[in-house]
Amino acid sequence: MSHVPQIRIPATYMRGGTSKGVFFRLQDLPPAAQTPGPARDALLLRVIGSPDPYAKQIDGMGGATSSTSKTVIVAPASKPGHDIDYLFGQVSIDSAFVDWSGNCGNLSAAVGSFAISNGLVDAGRIPRDGIATVRIWQANIGKTIIAHVPITNGEVQETGDFELDGVTFPAAEVQLEFLDPAADEGDGGGAMFPTGNLVDELEVPGIGTFKATLINAGIPTIFVNAADIGYTGTELQGAINSDPAALARFETIRAYGAVRMGLIEHIDQAAGRQHTPKVAFVAAPASYTASSGKPVKAEDVDLLVRALSMGKLHHAMMGTAAVAIGTAAAIPGTLVNLAAGGGARSAVRFGHPSGTLRVGAEASGEGGQWTVTKAIMSRSARVLMEGWVRVPGDSF
Structure with a gap:
């Protein structure tokens, strides 16, 4: 042969x-x-x-x-x-x-x-x-x-x-x-906030109804409060990825959020769109030990963020999700902004499972409509x- x-x-x-x-x-x-x-x-x-x-x-x-x-x-x-x-x-x-x-x-x-x-x-x-x-x-x-x-x-x-x-x-x-x-061209809903709201009540059958910021910036992202889904925001990968029931809940949240954002028409289509949207949970600053053993002090960050990618908690933070975080943080009233203490800001430092990251964004609003000219961050x-x-x- x-x-x-x-x-x-x-x-x-x-x-x-x-x-x-x-x-x-x-x-x-x-x-x-x-x-x-x-x-x-x-x-x-x-x-x-x-x-x-x-x-x-x-x-x-x-x-x-x-x-x-x-x-x-x-x-x-x-x-x-x-x-x-x-x-x-x-x-x-x-x-x-x-x-x-x-x-x-x-x-x-x-x-x-x-x-x-x-x-x-x-x-x-x-x-x-x-x-x-x-x-x-x-x-x-x-x-x-x-x-x-x-x-x-x-x-x-x-x-x-x-x-x-x-x-x-x-x-x-x-x-x-x-x-x-x-408002990415390839991302369905079109506007930065596809529902027209900075915060929505997201109903997820079998899980509950909770506040969510649904944003198209960098990558479509669903932000929820950590406390609303039973977390603190200090979790590392093991706490989430070793829990199949938790991963299933996050995927269900992601699917219903995708429908609400206009990215898919039915939750069954979420399996064919695994990369987007992302789902993340936010919390006010708190001290924790990063996955490397490095201590992260509450006073060193503006807020905590944990995000899932392709069905698992990310070991650090996706770059596009960091753009979404920086953009949402710059707009008063979003869950990200409120977790960081509220008010106007041009940059934010957030804690993630591996440590911290700073990202900046230039946002302006008029008549309830927000625009962001650019987001800036450093990588290698x-x-x-x-x-x-x-x-x-x-x-x-």
């Missing part, structure tokens, strides 16, 4: 923020995978090692968590005023599904570096020493991201002393600007491995 040999595809394995994934140039993908569709999805599933009923992704590049089951495709810019297009695919671990419904804010930190190193940014725009500004078109959601990438001797600088909670080693700081992060990125990824030639 004959078998089709493996093929190899140029790829780079990168960490961006508290996530990592496999990066491709569009032009390097096999022709059948250069356009959206079943072939592309099948290829990326095989690269990552999904679907895996063992939930380990042993036969692929994935790390069997939402933070490490990711793919990125970068191409020359299709939009005027941009350097590149960036498309993100969140790969399911145990099912044959790639979710294209949202962005990954963490991997956004690596996109500019990857583009520079792979010749996708005009060399005339790269200083010998200093900061390269890379204008990124985020194709999933139709938004602009500006990455400020440090350059030394004409090459991307990856090492440095910038520390990011949730990442073990320091690296070079990459500042990101998410321009006009609200590093190439972990580069060369070729191999997959069986008949796998897509």
Whole structure:
């Protein structure tokens, strides 16, 4: 019996923020995978090692968590005023599904570096020493991201002393600007607050009715008060992810919230939209010990936030959810803003399972309508491995 040999595809394995994934140039993908569709999805599933009923992704590049089951495709810019297009695919671990419904804010930190190193940014725009500004078109959601990438001797600088909670080693700081992060084109409901309210009463059959802030900013997110669902906001991954009943409740909340936001028409459709919306719970500042053993003092944060991604509590914070947090915190009256003490603010530092993170947002309101011009945060990125990824030639 004959078998089709493996093929190899140029790829780079990168960490961006508290996530990592496999990066491709569009032009390097096999022709059948250069356009959206079943072939592309099948290829990326095989690269990552999904679907895996063992939930380990042993036969692929994935790390069997939402933070490490990711793919990125970068191409020359299709939009005027941009350097590149960036498309993100969140790969399911145990099912044959790639979710294209949202962005990954963490991997956004690596996109500019990857583009520079792979010749996708005009060399005339790269200083010998200093900061390269890379204008990124985020194709999933139709938004602009500006990455400020440090350059030394004409090459991307990856090492440095910038520390990011949730990442073990320091690296070079990459500042990101998410321009006009609200009302994403690909996110259904359209407006920043799709219901028109800063706070809604969200009815979830079998669980209860509680206050929720439903926001489209960075990524569609459902914010609820920790106390309303039986938590303190100081929980680490083990407290949530080891409790199947808790995970099922969060998924039910997510499904009903998605319907209320206009992202899906019926709760049964939530399974086909795993990456968005996110669900998060917030609380006022309190002291706790982070997963690394680092103490987080109440006086060092403005509020506490815990968020779930792909059905599990995230070990730190998704970058896009951080944009949603910063945006909601800047708007008086949202649950996020109230947990932080209320009032006007242009930045917020929140506690998450791995430590703390600061994110800023510029918001303005008139006649009850709010706009956010940009959200700003710092991450870091590093190439972990580069060369070729191999997959069986008949796998897509």
